[in-house]
Amino acid sequence: MIPNKKILLLPGDGIGPEVMAEAQRVIDWLTRAGRVRFEIAEDLVGGASIDAHGRPITDAVIARALEADAVLFGAVGGPQWDAQGFDNRPEIAILELRKRLGLFANLRPAPVFDALIDASPLKPEIVRGLDIMIVREAIGGIYFGEPRGIETLPDGGRRGVNTEVYTTGEIERVARVAFELARKRSGRVTSVEKANVMESGLLWRQTVTALGAAEYPDIHLSHMYADNCAMQLAKNPRQFDVIVTGNLFGDILSDLASMLTGSLGMLPSATLGAADGEGRRHALYEPIHGSAPDIAGKGLANPLAQILSFAMLLRYSFDMQEDAALVERAVSAVLSSGMRTADILQAGTAKIGTRTMGDAVLRELDKLGG
Incomplete structure (x- = not known):
């Protein structure tokens, strides 16, 4: 008997419930196909x-x-929640989940689908074949360092303080994730920091270098300053395979990399915790797009990033590589057929809504895996 796999669905706000509904239809398809048994729960965030x-x-x-x-x-x-205090805004939910579950490694893939290559702001010859994985440290660095806050100075002025801080242990654990991913890809890791002007960046470089030499001599490791990395992503993105970096730089660079692909509505992400002795780890998967309240409830949202986030869940939490690849192939086939939601609409393609896009993915799953 196939053991149950427990998934907690947290649809959230805006278009979240709409795109999650389409991902759940894919989950149900896999269950009906007898490939796996899921135990699904749902709650509010x-x-x-x-x-x-x-x-x-x-x-x-x-x-x-x-x-x-x-x-x-x-x-x-x-x-509608803008009046909430800074410490009670809706986004606190994701920060709390990362913190309480120990989710320290954020994986942000940035692939370019052949069918969407003209949607990229860069020339096709620059982005064709692009497939970058950015590994961002997610619960340390300047977003969590102490001291922090806003204080009033004796002269009546105010000062805002945030602290960039990393320990060797925090650096090593996220770097290991990057090195392990590189072993399954093309064997290249680029570590990004500002070692020339920041002590935390210097420690980052020293720690990643030592770890690579001691445990991953088979992986080609290079280093790059964050500002140069941003420039190189726009100039020659295909030079990168796996990029590993801290929280702040990862936040910026992953958004830049996502736009190389042409649409935020297409990209998934995963945030992973440490594996236990049996290889089990806490993990959270989410599309990188926001709640898009302007189109919420109108059936216009693109559900593909949510569906691809589920594919990442299959791959990294359940080691269901074939099933993850099946879902990804179904999404690629839909795009190749010319179906588009409004965010990725191009000349000569057919504009469809959220539910119809979900229907199309299910039809492709029937063709590919039925």
Whole structure:
């Protein structure tokens, strides 16, 4: 008997519930096909949780996430919650999940689908075949370092303080994720920091260099300053395979890399914790797009990033490589057929809505895996 795999769905706000519904249809397809048995639970996060419970995520939801084998997250936020205090905004939900589940490694793939190559702002010859993986440290660095805050100075002025801080252990664990991924790809890692002007960057470079020499001599390791990396992503992105970097630079560079592909609506992400003795790890998967409140409820959202996030879940949490590849091939086939939601619409293609895009993916799954 195939054991149950527990997935917690957290649709969130805006278009989150709409795109999550299409991902759940893919989950149901795999179950009907007899490929796996999923035990699905669903709960509230973000603005929906604020409305129901007064805060963006509850301890009960955190507990359910800790019990699950993986968490599939939608999107949070919207103008109706702008009046919430800084510490109670909908986005706190994702930060709390990362912190409480120990999710330290954010994986942001940036592939260019052949069918969408003309949607990239760069020339086709620059991005054709592009397939970058950015590994971003997710629970350290300047976003979490202490001291932090805003203070009033004796002269009446104000000062904002954030602290960039990393330990060798924090650097090593995220670098190991990058090196292990590179072993399954083309064997190249680029480590990105600002070692020329930041002590934390110097420690980062020294630590990654030592780890690579000691444990991953088979991987080609190079180093690059963050500003140069941004320039190189726009100039010659295909030089990169796996990029590993800290929280702040990863935030910036992954958004830049995502735009090379032509649409935020197409890209998934994963955030992983440490593996235990049996290889199990906490993990959360989510599309990188926002809640898009301007189109919420209109059936216009692109569900493909959510569906591809589920494919990443299959690959990294359940080691279901064939099933993950099947879902990805189905998405690619739909794009090749010329179907498009509004965010990726091009001349000569057919504009469709959220549900119809989900229908198209299911039809391709029937063809490919039926």
